[in-house]
Amino acid sequence: MTPLTEITADELVAAQYFHGHKCPAMPQGLRAGHLAMDLLAVSRSRGGRDLQAVVEIGDHHFSGCFADGVQFATGCTYGKGNITQRALGKFAVTLIHPPTERAIRVTLKYERMQACLQLPFFEQRKQGIPPDALDPSVVNPLIEDVVNHPWEDLFDVQRFAQYPVETPRESFDAVQCSSCKEMVVLPYARHLDGQFYCLVCFQSIVSRANNQA
Ligand SMILES: [Zn+2]
Ligand SMILES: [Zn+2]
Incomplete structure (x- = not known):
């Protein structure tokens, strides 16, 4: 069955509020997070030990906003300690389900990202225009596309039946x-x-x- 990876309008607005501006990379993370949860057939993290996410975004490069979308969709957050960064400068997330040790790694397709980098959005970003100062007509069609395009064209997926899981004990002392x-x-x-x-x-x-x- 093809998972829906559905992003409702309400969720997109709430995620954009959390993130601070409208851009295509945050929704990419939002959708990657939903896709991974759908494929694992799990729901959003509540306690912190139910899911773990590893994002491969590095520091200070384009589309780092991806990581905020992952946090919002999956509920794997910095405060709960169940999201970690493996700084590889890649646009990927691995979502791990500790109770079953299953995991899914979702990556953005190279060709798709390469095509995006030629668009006016990135041309203007490269010139130093911050994302919140861009004309909505430049940004909105990209967001629309990320949210609604069939996921098979956007992402590659790897499945792991038994992923190494570390669950450190929480300290109360x-x-x-x-x-x-x-x-x-x-x-x-x-x-x-x-x-x-x-x-x-x-x-x-x-x-x-x-x-x-
Ligand atoms: Zn952003
Ligand atoms: Zn001291």
């Missing part, structure tokens, strides 16, 4: 740094001469000691 007095979660604290320190204070104590030696 915290201490007070003896120096700055701020709270620090235990795995990030350092124990020195019977006192707990945050990493910043610990490092400044250590470097002071090294300078005196």
Whole structure:
């Protein structure tokens, strides 16, 4: 059965509010996230251990907005700790379902992205015009296309029957740094001469000691 990967008008508006502007890359991520969830037959992440996403977007390049669409669609978010970045400068997401260890990797088709890069939207972006300052007539048809075009033309899909899953334990222990007095979660604290320190204070104590030696 062909999955629907449906993006409702309401969801698109809400995602654009979350993201901050209208562009084609965020909806690409939105649709990639829905496609991966549909193929895995899972629903959006609620608790954080139900789904994991790995995005391959790097830093400071075109179409990084893809990652925000993935977060909005899948519910895998920075705060829940179930989205990670594997900075490869690629337009791909792997969605993992830890209970069954199944995973789907969705990538944008090369030819399609290459064709997009020739459009006025990217010409203007390259000239330094920020996405929120572009004429809607340049952006809207691209968004329309990303949302409604058959997904088979947009994405390639890889399926994994048994994907390696790591589920770190959530820490509920915290201490007070003896120096700055701020709270620090235990795995990030350092124990020195019977006192707990945050990493910043610990490092400044250590470097002071090294300078005196
Ligand atoms: Zn954007
Ligand atoms: Zn401190």
